[in-house]
Amino acid sequence: GESIKGQKGEKKKVLVTETVLRDAHQSLMATRMRTEDMLSVAAKMDEIGYYSFEMWGGATFDAAMRFLNEDPWERLRALRRVVKKTKLQMLLRGQNIVGYKHYPDDVVREFVKRAVGNGLDIIRVFDALNDLRNMEVAADQVKKEGAHLQLSICYTISPVHTLESFAQLALEMKEMGADSICIKDMAGLLSPVAAYRLVKAIKEKCDLPVQVHTHYTSGMGSMAYLAAILAGADVVDCAISPFSMGTSQPPTESLVASLKDSIYDTGIELQDLVPIANHFKEVRKKNEDLIVGLTGVDINVLIYQIPGGMYSNLVSQLKEQNALDKLDSVLKEVPKVRQEMGYPPLVTPTSQIVGTQATLNVLVGKRWHMVPNEVKMYFLGYYGKPPAPVDPEVAKKVIGEEKPITCRPGEILPPGLEEARKAVEPWILQPEDVLSYALFPNVAKDFLMRKFARTLKRDVGFEDVIEGVAYPV
Amino acid sequence: GESIKGQKGEKKKVLVTETVLRDAHQSLMATRMRTEDMLSVAAKMDEIGYYSFEMWGGATFDAAMRFLNEDPWERLRALRRVVKKTKLQMLLRGQNIVGYKHYPDDVVREFVKRAVGNGLDIIRVFDALNDLRNMEVAADQVKKEGAHLQLSICYTISPVHTLESFAQLALEMKEMGADSICIKDMAGLLSPVAAYRLVKAIKEKCDLPVQVHTHYTSGMGSMAYLAAILAGADVVDCAISPFSMGTSQPPTESLVASLKDSIYDTGIELQDLVPIANHFKEVRKKNEDLIVGLTGVDINVLIYQIPGGMYSNLVSQLKEQNALDKLDSVLKEVPKVRQEMGYPPLVTPTSQIVGTQATLNVLVGKRWHMVPNEVKMYFLGYYGKPPAPVDPEVAKKVIGEEKPITCRPGEILPPGLEEARKAVEPWILQPEDVLSYALFPNVAKDFLMRKFARTLKRDVGFEDVIEGVAYPV
Ligand SMILES: [Co+2]
Ligand SMILES: [Co+2]
Numbered sequence: 002g003e004s005i006k007g008q009k010g011e012k013k014k015v016l017v018t019e020t021v022l023r024d025a026h027q028s029l030m031a032t033r034m035r036t037e038d039m040l041s042v043a044a045k046m047d048e049i050g051y052y053s054f055e056m057w058g059g060a061t062f063d064a065a066m067r068f069l070n071e072d073p074w075e076r077l078r079a080l081r082r083v084v085k086k087t088k089l090q091m092l093l094r095g096q097n098i099v100g101y102k103h104y105p106d107d108v109v110r111e112f113v114k115r116a117v118g119n120g121l122d123i124i125r126v127f128d129a130l131n132d133l134r135n136m137e138v139a140a141d142q143v144k145k146e147g148a149h150l151q152l153s154i155c156y157t158i159s160p161v162h163t164l165e166s167f168a169q170l171a172l173e174m175k176e177m178g179a180d181s182i183c184i185k186d187m188a189g190l191l192s193p194v195a196a197y198r199l200v201k202a203i204k205e206k207c208d209l210p211v212q213v214h215t216h217y218t219s220g221m222g223s224m225a226y227l228a229a230i231l232a233g234a235d236v237v238d239c240a241i242s243p244f245s246m247g248t249s250q251p252p253t254e255s256l257v258a259s260l261k262d263s264i265y266d267t268g269i270e271l272q273d274l275v276p277i278a279n280h281f282k283e284v285r286k287k288n289e290d291l292i293v294g295l296t297g298v299d300i301n302v303l304i305y306q307i308p309g310g311m312y313s314n315l316v317s318q319l320k321e322q323n324a325l326d327k328l329d330s331v332l333k334e335v336p337k338v339r340q341e342m343g344y345p346p347l348v349t350p351t352s353q354i355v356g357t358q359a360t361l362n363v364l365v366g367k368r369w370h371m372v373p374n375e376v377k378m379y380f381l382g383y384y385g386k387p388p389a390p391v392d393p394e395v396a397k398k399v400i401g402e403e404k405p406i407t408c409r410p411g412e413i414l415p416p417g418l419e420e421a422r423k424a425v426e427p428w429i430l431q432p433e434d435v436l437s438y439a440l441f442p443n444v445a446k447d448f449l450m451r452k453f454a455r456t457l458k459r460d461v462g463f464e465d466v467i468e469g470v471a472y473p474v
Numbered sequence: 475g476e477s478i479k480g481q482k483g484e485k486k487k488v489l490v491t492e493t494v495l496r497d498a499h500q501s502l503m504a505t506r507m508r509t510e511d512m513l514s515v516a517a518k519m520d521e522i523g524y525y526s527f528e529m530w531g532g533a534t535f536d537a538a539m540r541f542l543n544e545d546p547w548e549r550l551r552a553l554r555r556v557v558k559k560t561k562l563q564m565l566l567r568g569q570n571i572v573g574y575k576h577y578p579d580d581v582v583r584e585f586v587k588r589a590v591g592n593g594l595d596i597i598r599v600f601d602a603l604n605d606l607r608n609m610e611v612a613a614d615q616v617k618k619e620g621a622h623l624q625l626s627i628c629y630t631i632s633p634v635h636t637l638e639s640f641a642q643l644a645l646e647m648k649e650m651g652a653d654s655i656c657i658k659d660m661a662g663l664l665s666p667v668a669a670y671r672l673v674k675a676i677k678e679k680c681d682l683p684v685q686v687h688t689h690y691t692s693g694m695g696s697m698a699y700l701a702a703i704l705a706g707a708d709v710v711d712c713a714i715s716p717f718s719m720g721t722s723q724p725p726t727e728s729l730v731a732s733l734k735d736s737i738y739d740t741g742i743e744l745q746d747l748v749p750i751a752n753h754f755k756e757v758r759k760k761n762e763d764l765i766v767g768l769t770g771v772d773i774n775v776l777i778y779q780i781p782g783g784m785y786s787n788l789v790s791q792l793k794e795q796n797a798l799d800k801l802d803s804v805l806k807e808v809p810k811v812r813q814e815m816g817y818p819p820l821v822t823p824t825s826q827i828v829g830t831q832a833t834l835n836v837l838v839g840k841r842w843h844m845v846p847n848e849v850k851m852y853f854l855g856y857y858g859k860p861p862a863p864v865d866p867e868v869a870k871k872v873i874g875e876e877k878p879i880t881c882r883p884g885e886i887l888p889p890g891l892e893e894a895r896k897a898v899e900p901w902i903l904q905p906e907d908v909l910s911y912a913l914f915p916n917v918a919k920d921f922l923m924r925k926f927a928r929t930l931k932r933d934v935g936f937e938d939v940i941e942g943v944a945y946p947v
Contacts, residue, residue: 193700194736220696220715220728227666227697242693242771246719255693258776263667271776278773298715300751303731303744 015265016236017257018090018212019046020250021281022056022080025240028216028249030291032064034284036076042280043083049277050269051087052236053123056080057116058091062099063441066448074119074433081120088149090123091116095135096411097128100440101350103135103383103410105417108439110142115433117146125183127153129351132385133173134409144178151212153183156191156199157346158306159339161389164198168206181210181235186225187348188308189218189248189299193228200232212236215250218309220298222251223259230265241274243282247297248309254278305332311352318360327363334359341395342379343387354379369398382406428453488738489709490730491563491685492519493723494754495529495553498713501689501722503764505537507757509549515753516556522750523742524560525709526596529553530589531564535572536914539921547592547906554593561622563596564589568608569884570601573913574823576608576856576883578890581912583615588906590619598656600626602824605858606646607882617651624685626656629664629672630819631779632812634862637671641679654683654708659698660821661781662691662721662772666701673705685709688723691782693771695724696732703738714747716755720770721782727751778805784825791833800836807832814868815852816860827852842871855879901926 026034039056046054057077065071081089096103098112113124124143128135136152143150152174154167171182182203184191191199191213200211213229215222215238226237238250245252257269285292299309315332319325338359345351354375362368378384380396382405396405406413421439422429428449429435437445499507512529519527530550538544554562569576571585586597597616601608609625616623625647627640644655655676657664664672664686673684686702688695688711699710711723718725730742758765772782788805792798811832818824827848835841851857853869855878879886894912895902901922902908910918 192732192734194732194734219731220719220725221732223693223697224700224728224732227700242773245693246770252693252771254773254776255697255771258692259665259667259694259697261665261667271773275773275777297719298725298728300715300727300744300748303727304748 012264012266013233015230015234015260015267016052017253017267017269018053018055018236018238019049019051019253020055020238020240021244022054023059023061023092024055024214024238025244025249027060027064029244029247029293030285030288031068031293032060033068033288033291035069036065036071036079038284038287039076040079040083042277043080045280046277047084047087049087049273050267053088053090054080054084055090055092055125055238057089057121058093058099058125060099062437063444066437066441067444070448070451072448072452073437074115074431077116077119077121088122089120090125090151091121093124093126093139095126095128095139097135098139098440103414104440105414106138106411107416107418108421108436109138109411111418112436112440113139113142114146115436117143117148119433121148123149123151125151125153125185127155127183127185128385129155129348130345130385130387131155131170133170133177135385135411137177137409138411140177140179149180150178151181151183152177152179153185153214155346155348156184156186157188157344158190159344159388161344162346164202166388167199168202171203171209172207175207175209179209181212182207183212183214184229186213186215187346188306189216189222189302190306191215191225192221193224196225196234197228197232200229200234204233210235212238214238216248217246217251218248218299219302221303222246223255226251226256227259230260241281242278243285248299305335307335307347307356308352311347311356314353315356315360318357322364324364330363331359334363338362341392343389343391345387350375351379351384369395372399380405383410385410425449430456485737485739486706488703488707488733488740489525490726490740490742491526491528491709491711492522492524492726493528493711493713494717495527496532496534496565497528497687497711498717498722500533500537502717502720502766503758503761504541504766505533506541506761506764508542509538509544509552511757511760512549513552513556515750516553518753519750520557520560522560522746523740526561526563527553527557528563528565528598528711530562530594531566531572531598533572535910536917539910539914540917543921543924545921545925546910547588547904550589550592550594561595562593563598563624564594566597566599566612568599568601568612570608571612571913576887577913578887579611579884580889580891581894581909582611582884584891585909585913586612586615587619588909590616590621592906594621596622596624598624598626598658600628600656600658601858602628602821603818603858603860604628604643606643606650608858608884610650610882611884613650613652622653623651624654624656625650625652626658626687628819628821629657629659630661630817631663632817632861634817635819637675639861640672641675644676644682645680648680648682652682654685655680656685656687657702659686659688660819661779662689662695662775663779664688664698665694666697669698669707670701670705673702673707677706683708685711687711689721690719690724691721691772692775694776695719696728699724699729700732703733714754715751716758721772778808780808780820780829781825784820784829787826788829788833791830795837797837803836804832807836811835814865816862816864818852818860823848824852824857842868845872853878856883858883898922903929 022039062073065073098104098109126136126139140150154170174182203211211234213226213234215225239253239256240250242252242254254274257267257271260266301312302309319328339355357373358376361371365371377400380399417439422435425434425438434449495512535546538546569582571577571582599609599612613623627643647655657672676684684707686699686707688698712726712729713723715725715727727747730740730744733739774785775782792801812828830846831849834844838844850873853864853872890912895908898907898911907922
């Protein structure tokens with residue numbers, strides 16, 4: 002059934018995940034959407050017929066406390082109260098949870114438990130290196146909690162990232178208990194041809210639902226979805242039009258309209274999306290000064306196969322050093338460094354690690370002469386296993402005779418919960434506060450103290466006095 | 475060969491027409507791109523491997539003289555001198571040529587003769603009602619001049635615009651001498667499903683190359699191209715990224731990247747497009763205040779199936795009348811009026827005619843009570859034959875017992891060239907000046923007088939003196 006004529010053949014309803022509550026505003030609006038701007042439209046969104054809302058995880062956990070003075074757990078519960086039919090879904094960075102480093106196993110398990118306990122249905126788990134060991138603990142706990150486990154493949158292009166290797170990865174994910182597979186194209190590299198082949202390859206190897214996630218950065222996003230759907234993809238991630246395209250997802254309305262009256266009809270009525278689009282048009286307008294995503298197409302993504310964010314980081318790093326004339330050399334250095342490091346997918350944190358090293362190699366004038374600590378840790382195995390072996394000559398320069406760890410990186414971390422509990426004890430209002438602290442000690446401590454004071458003053462009736470004096474926002 | 479796997483099967487190179495020199499800046503930048511901004515990059519563009527440049531016709535003829543003080547004929551010759559490998563192509567509005575009303579046959583023929591004589595290779599001819607009689611004279615002259623005749627189908631959605639009727643139209647176009655068929659989706663209504671079916675239907679009925687032209691307004695443009703290509707489309711119209719999307723065409727780079735290494739590979743190298751994109755990024759920046767096209771997706775196009783421009787016209791008409799609360803009623807009135815008028819495609823000028831009548835029907839409170847002259851002319855047959863018969867009851871209200879003409883509208887117009895020649899005689903510097911005047915008497919007269927003075931002063935060496943005094947710009 003790879004025809005789109007849709008006049009004959011079985012119906013194959015395509016499901017839609019709406020990302021406006023998480024990835025779309027993380028990509029376009031510095032992760033600054035407020036809970037109130039979600040809640041006021043959530044009941045209406047619940048009637049649309051979406052498969053799920055991606056509305057938690059990624060950078061939103063940190064950003065809620067840090068910039069919005071909001072409790073991420075309260076957001077989750079508040080949305081769950083209103084959203085009764087649609088599944089709620091989050092992005093979990095494997096052992097990194099919703100942060101930027103590996104956390105101890107007990108923190109991972111407790112986080113997953115509380116996430117599901119507070120209302121999440123689907124947990125999408127990924128690791129920047131596609132190292133399954135970094136997803137293992139989280140995956141196990143998701144299964145224990147009885148939630149939907151979606152394991153995610155970071156899509157990238159390299160000689161070792163073949164159709165076969167991706168399909169094999171999907172199969173191993175199935176064996177780990179995955180209820181579905183996500184193809185996560187964080188950089189917008191996935192062409193329609195690649196999407197078609199990849200979905201086919203995965204579907205042939207492992208009979209699980211496949212969800213596709215892309216970014217519009219290169220302008221290929223909608224085409225990639227169409228091709229993936231022709232190949233049998235089950236769910237696609239879209240963003241309602243005011244928060245779509247650029248570095249965000251393909252527009253929901255265009256996909257819905259495109260599949261209308263075909264065998265892939267999403268079942269969503271375009272007319273029903275109008276009030277949703279109007280709502281988020283206002284939210285976008287209200288936050289116009291925060292809108293950072295480029296509109297249009299970033300051709301660099303297509304040429305250099307690096308994420309848009311990484312490209313602009315390189316440019317600003319070089320500008321700071323008054324060395325913008327070296328940009329071409331750095332762009333040519335990136336694939337070399339990436340090869341020597343065993344072809345990591347370029348996504349946080351590997352994109353920064355590779356980018357910084359490439360810049361240093363060029364600016365210092367001698368390759369692998371100056372090496373930041375993160376790069377050492379990478380070669381020592383603390384980020385996980387690279388997709389291909391690293392270059393042994395380079396490894397010798399970077400870590401000398403030191404032996405890389407070969408175990409699961411999370412294994413060597415001591416438990417973290419108990420210590421976190423102690424540190425934040427006086428301000429705990431809910432068990433989840435311990436997790437917030439374990440993940441982001443500084444941010445969470447400030448936030449929890451403010452929250453505690455706010456709650457207290459509310460209880461005793463001295464709002465203004467206490468807020469102004471003790472804990473300025 | 476409708477698979478996109480591209481691992482087996484015959485190669486089927488997809489050709490690309492670049493629209494940045496015409497439609498893209500007409501759609502996004504009020505048709506204000508200057509010849510110098512084209513010339514400085516044209517030689518580089520000529521090396522890319524494009525099939526053609528759409529770089530003349532449409533609104534550019536009028537705009538060049540009116541706003542840029544430029545001679546459109548000089549633009550054509552200047553580009554032709556530089557562009558040696560790539561075909562040059564224009565948009566011709568049938569008997570409307572590059573204007574907004576029917577012109578006499580002798581003007582049409584002379585225009586086509588001069589257009590080809592000055593260097594055009596491909597003439598794309600369309601009519602708002604798809605009335606072949608309005609394309610007949612132009613088509614005949616294109617063939618006589620030995621140029622490539624591309625006849626164009628205005629795509630629209632209605633009960634009488636079936637796959638069969640479109641395919642039949644294409645067949646009749648072939649019989650008129652068309653060298654290729656264009657599917658012209660001026661409103662961005664063409665879904666991938668519709669594109670696939672339509673290209674298939676046309677290809678089955680008439681064995682001619684098919685070129686697809688769409689606008690990104692609804693966000694479906696790239697998907698429509700991909701589907702059309704799977705169905706056998708030969709050429710697609712794209713715009714280099716800085717002038718793409720929104721109300722313009724799908725981005726060139728994304729299409730090129732999407733088809734890379736498939737059987738549809740365009741043969742264009744992405745890397746080669748970088749300097750082109752950079753050039754037009756600068757042009758866009760320089761003209762930022764003129765950029766009018768919306769970015770993102772216009773959901774109204776999908777819901778009401780009306781062009782973005784028509785929707786915003788309705789809104790501003792109602793605002794002027796302090797009757798914005800009537801918008802919903804007007805939007806519901808549009809399809810009724812369109813049905814009663816025999817389902818004209820909504821494109822200039824029919825979109826204005828239908829929109830104004832729908833607004834009047836609602837504001838007056840009585841349908842077809844107040845009727846502007848254009849609507850009368852439409853019912854009297856002066857625009858051509860509507861796709862379906864008009865409603866006889868409505869026709870009676872509009873034109874009473876008057877009999878509509880049934881002949882070709884252009885037939886009843888007296889010749890216009892000789893009179894134009896006389897009117898503009900003193901300022902003629904080239905034979906083409908007569909045509910400029912015949913098309914836009916007021917604009918051309920002003921322009922030609924300025925040009926004459928400029929040329930004169932250049933010859934006698936008094937540039938500043940004459941320019942400032944006689945003909946202020
Ligand atoms: Co994402
Ligand atoms: Co157009």
